[in-house]
Amino acid sequence: MGKTETKVIHVHLIFEKKDFYFGSISAIFKILDEERVGIKKSTLLHAGLSDGASLPTRKAIIKQSHLIRSGS
Known part of the structure; x- marks a missing residue:
C-alpha cells in the first residue's frame, strides 16, 4: 500500500488563538x-x-506542510 500526500496550509491567528487548515x-x-x-x-x-x-x-x-495518508 502506498502513501499519498495532500498539501495543507495552516493559519494560526495569533491574537484570536485560533487555527485553520486549508488546501x-x-x-x-x-x-x-x-x-x-x-x-x-x-x-x-x-x-x-x-x-x-x-x-x-x-x-x-x-x-505549509503535507498531510500524509495511507493509500487504499
Missing part, C-alpha cells in the same frame, strides 16, 4: 479576510511559501 491559498481568503490574516492574497501567492516554511505576519503565522 490552498485561495481557500484561506474564502473564509478569512486579508485584514484578519494580515497579508493580501496576491502577496501570499507570490511569497513562495514552501513545504515546512513559516510566514509570519503581524496577525498570523502561515505554514
Whole structure:
C-alpha cells in the first residue's frame, strides 16, 4: 500500500488563538479576510511559501506542510 500526500496550509491567528487548515491559498481568503490574516492574497501567492516554511505576519503565522495518508 502506498502513501499519498495532500498539501495543507495552516493559519494560526495569533491574537484570536485560533487555527485553520486549508488546501490552498485561495481557500484561506474564502473564509478569512486579508485584514484578519494580515497579508493580501496576491502577496501570499507570490511569497513562495514552501513545504515546512513559516510566514509570519503581524496577525498570523502561515505554514505549509503535507498531510500524509495511507493509500487504499
